[in-house]
Amino acid sequence: MSTFDSFKSLSRAMFLGFRRDKGALFFTVLFPLMFLVIFGGIFGKQTTSKVNVIAVGPVPVLEQALAHDSGGGLGKTLKLTRKTDRSAALKKVEKGDADAAVEQRGNQLTVHYSAADQVKAGTARGLLDSIVQSANQAASGKAPTYNMASQAVEDDSLKAIQFFTPSLLGWALASAGVFGASQTLVTWRTKGILRRLRLSPAPISTVFGARVAVSIGVALVQLALFLAVAQLPFFGLKLQNAWWMAVPMVVSGVLAFLSIGMVIGAWAKTQETAQAVTQLVVLPMAFLGGSFFPLDAAPGWLKAISYIFPLRYLNEGMLNVMGRGLGPTSALPQIGVLLGVAVVGAVVATRLFRWDDA
Amino acid sequence: MAYTIGVDGLRKRYGDVQAVDGVSFEVDEGEFFGILGPNGAGKTTTLEIIEGLREADEGEVSVLGLPPWPRNARLLPRIGVQLQASSFFERLTAREQLQTFGSLYGVPAKKADAMLETVGLDDKADVPVEKLSGGQAQRLSIACALVHDPELVFLDEPTAALDPQARRNLWDVLREINTEGRTIVLTTHYMDEAEILCDRVAIMDRGRILRLGPPATLVRGLDAPARISVATGTLPVEDARGLPGADEVSDDGVSLIISTRDPSAVVAAMAAKDALTGVQIHGATLEDVFLELTGREYRA
Numbered sequence: 001m002s003t004f005d006s007f008k009s010l011s012r013a014m015f016l017g018f019r020r021d022k023g024a025l026f027f028t029v030l031f032p033l034m035f036l037v038i039f040g041g042i043f044g045k046q047t048t049s050k051v052n053v054i055a056v057g058p059v060p061v062l063e064q065a066l067a068h069d070s071g072g073g074l075g076k077t078l079k080l081t082r083k084t085d086r087s088a089a090l091k092k093v094e095k096g097d098a099d100a101a102v103e104q105r106g107n108q109l110t111v112h113y114s115a116a117d118q119v120k121a122g123t124a125r126g127l128l129d130s131i132v133q134s135a136n137q138a139a140s141g142k143a144p145t146y147n148m149a150s151q152a153v154e155d156d157s158l159k160a161i162q163f164f165t166p167s168l169l170g171w172a173l174a175s176a177g178v179f180g181a182s183q184t185l186v187t188w189r190t191k192g193i194l195r196r197l198r199l200s201p202a203p204i205s206t207v208f209g210a211r212v213a214v215s216i217g218v219a220l221v222q223l224a225l226f227l228a229v230a231q232l233p234f235f236g237l238k239l240q241n242a243w244w245m246a247v248p249m250v251v252s253g254v255l256a257f258l259s260i261g262m263v264i265g266a267w268a269k270t271q272e273t274a275q276a277v278t279q280l281v282v283l284p285m286a287f288l289g290g291s292f293f294p295l296d297a298a299p300g301w302l303k304a305i306s307y308i309f310p311l312r313y314l315n316e317g318m319l320n321v322m323g324r325g326l327g328p329t330s331a332l333p334q335i336g337v338l339l340g341v342a343v344v345g346a347v348v349a350t351r352l353f354r355w356d357d358a
Numbered sequence: 359m360a361y362t363i364g365v366d367g368l369r370k371r372y373g374d375v376q377a378v379d380g381v382s383f384e385v386d387e388g389e390f391f392g393i394l395g396p397n398g399a400g401k402t403t404t405l406e407i408i409e410g411l412r413e414a415d416e417g418e419v420s421v422l423g424l425p426p427w428p429r430n431a432r433l434l435p436r437i438g439v440q441l442q443a444s445s446f447f448e449r450l451t452a453r454e455q456l457q458t459f460g461s462l463y464g465v466p467a468k469k470a471d472a473m474l475e476t477v478g479l480d481d482k483a484d485v486p487v488e489k490l491s492g493g494q495a496q497r498l499s500i501a502c503a504l505v506h507d508p509e510l511v512f513l514d515e516p517t518a519a520l521d522p523q524a525r526r527n528l529w530d531v532l533r534e535i536n537t538e539g540r541t542i543v544l545t546t547h548y549m550d551e552a553e554i555l556c557d558r559v560a561i562m563d564r565g566r567i568l569r570l571g572p573p574a575t576l577v578r579g580l581d582a583p584a585r586i587s588v589a590t591g592t593l594p595v596e597d598a599r600g601l602p603g604a605d606e607v608s609d610d611g612v613s614l615i616i617s618t619r620d621p622s623a624v625v626a627a628m629a630a631k632d633a634l635t636g637v638q639i640h641g642a643t644l645e646d647v648f649l650e651l652t653g654r655e656y657r658a
Contacts, residue, residue: 009461013447013454020449020486192445195411196502200462201434355411 006202010210011217018214027179029222032172033229036164039292040235043160050079051124054089056103065131078127100124161237163294165230166246166318171291172226173219173250174257174311175282180215181261182274190271194355212258219254220247240325246318249331252338253314259345260310266352285309290316313337360423362387362510362541363408368417370403377403379565381417385543390536392556393545394644400565401545402514408543409439409512422510435463438508440499440516446487452498453483456505463506473501477531493524497531504535511535513544517551529555549644553577561648568651573644580650582642583617586624590614593633601627 018024055062062080069075081098083089089101093112099120101112111128113121137144188194197207223246230237260281268274286292288302289311295303306312317334320326363385370378378400385391393401406412408419410426410433419426424433446455456470474480477497482490490498496516503511516532517525525548532555536542546552552559553573560570569576583605590609598607603620618624621639628634 006461006464009458009467013450013458016454017447017449187448192441193447196439196441196445196459197462198411198429199409199434199437199439200459201431202462 003203003206007206007210007213010202010207011213014211014214015217018218024180028172028176028218029225032168032175032222033225035171036168036226036229036235039164039168040161040230043164051077051100051120051127052079052081052098053124053128054092054098054101055080055082056086056089056101057084059102059104059109061104061109061131061135062102062128064135074131077123100128102128159236159238161230161235162323163319165226165237166322167291167294167315169223169226169250170253170289170311170315170318171282171286172222173253173314174285174289174291175278176218176222177215177254177257178261178264178278178282179275180218181211181258182265182268182278183261183271184211185262185265186268186271186274189265189354189356192356198355212255215258216251216254219250223247223250240322242321242326242328242330245321245328245331248335249314249317249321249338252335252342253310255342256310256314256338256345259342259349262349263345263352266349266354269357285311288312310338310341361385361420362389362422363391363543364418364420365404365408366418368404368407368419369415370400370407370412371415376565378407378414381562381565381567383560383567383570385541388536388539388541390532390542390555390557391544392552392559393543393562394547394549394552394559395545395562396547399547399562401547401562404562405512405514405543405545409437410434435506436509438503438506438511440503440511440513445499446495446502449486449488451484451486452479452490452494455487455498456501459502460505465506469505473505476504476534477501478527491524493520493527496520496524496528500528500531500535508540510541511543513542515545515547517546517548525551549648553644559644561644561651563648563652569647576647577642577644580642580647581619582646582650583619584621584642585640586616586618586621586628587613587636587638587640588628588633589636592635593628593631597631597633603627 053062066074066078066080083101086101086103089098090112092098093101093114096114096116099113099117103110103112109128109132111125113124115121188197197204227237227239227243229235231239261278264274264277264281268277288306289309290298290306291311295306295312298306313334317331317338320330320334321328361384363383365384366382368378368381369376381400381404393404395401403412407414408421408426410421410429413427421433422436424430426433447458450458452474453470456473457467460467460469471480471483474483477500479494479497479501482494482498487495487498500513500516503513513532517528520528529551532542532544544552544555556573558571559573559576560567561576562568571579590612591614593614595607595609595614598604598614598616601616601624603618603623604616605619606617608615616624625634625637625639628637
């Protein structure tokens, strides 16, 4: 047997220990996924609703317009319900269930609206007005003097799911990494496992290497699960070309957060202290590092603060390659920062490291 | 012949406390050696220096002919250490635990089942360590110390916090390990344990070795009285005092206890009076040795 066999066997032991820990499984895997489902569900479906118009009795102008609506432009903005009971229709408008009620007597079109929602009422009036105008223009038999051609531009605003998938994943990785490392180190020390390991001929680097390998493995599973869920039609994540750069991002993020956790674990005397300090580090980092809300619109000072946190770089890098569709090299500076954090953390943790409590 | 362990003039200080204060002894190959003493006597520190977990302030240590400090990767595969705490990886079964520790020494995974059998845990192979009883966990930790077949085994208070039955079971396991030819060094604060298991015992108190030798020799070296007890009422106290050879007589309402340096004369006289109902005779124990050496009652 070689060092590599020890490494494999230790990795297996640690992985089994993780898999059987229902609490850890919940908090590292399920809990962030729940956030993704909730955030993706709430913010993902934010589209402006159609203008809701009730036609009272026959309204030929409207019917004609809808019949000639070849591009479907009108159907996308207008939802038409037909009613014969005029007072019931007006009641609906009063209560806000419909945006406008429209009736036609001869050539006269009357629009009833409520002043409560100015924007909706304005939209309904404008829409109906344009229908009347084009009917007038058609009736005149002359070709229109002015024409309008419309063209959609590339949508530059980030869809909610494109933002939440990388940033909530970043938060999940940060808490799993910092928690995992600090708890492992404190538990191993207080339970005497470190001393036991020290008395075995296996190099201590093998032992820690196995722990790191397990963390990276778990993180890649988290990545796969996030991508699988976010790409469901309901959420609609569209992976950009360079999304595979998320893999090296995730690995360097895990190294950075394990390293921070090691510092906490090497310093803290008890599990309780380690847990409390971990929370103190992870929660503010998740909020201010832009895991729960985009920092694009945040004030300058908040943006400046956010760059203190390693999570900010992980979020930004993953957002660039997964959500924004920038090139693979766009994540390199962030990977560099994360690896730097990992090295500095490892050096500090080694300085603080103790084999036992005494 | 070189000793398995040689310790000479060992000293270790923690702040104001001189934990080990000039300890010297040798352990022979195949010996069952005990370090006995109350909590805080310096047993564990002495053991940790020999294992290579701590550096001595002063003194020489040689284990299997090698210095244990600094961490000596050539020595480590030849020694097995069972630590005071049950140091297990979390949420692994007994078998997985052994396989994992075995892998640190390059031991094939199938060795685990043989070890479980040695310590009588074969029916607990698939039980998570968290679900093992105190005695079972202790036996598993001994199995973990033995999984790589070491020549020299260190056991730090292996029966602490175990019930009497579990202690007895563990003693059987330890004797068997010793019979296989391994040298065992054990610390304990149980007098009876040292007396029953060890070939030689070092009695430690306040960082020093007070006496060292086979338990029987240590006890015999004492001029300690034997205690004969019978049920209260078997013999009036005055009559007991009048027995030939009786030094001291007390009655606590349950037992009448006669201290004597000539137990055969006392027992013979009691037999003549037909007063031997429920008789028990206790010889001197290591507890008496400790009392004699330190002037204080032994408290574990």
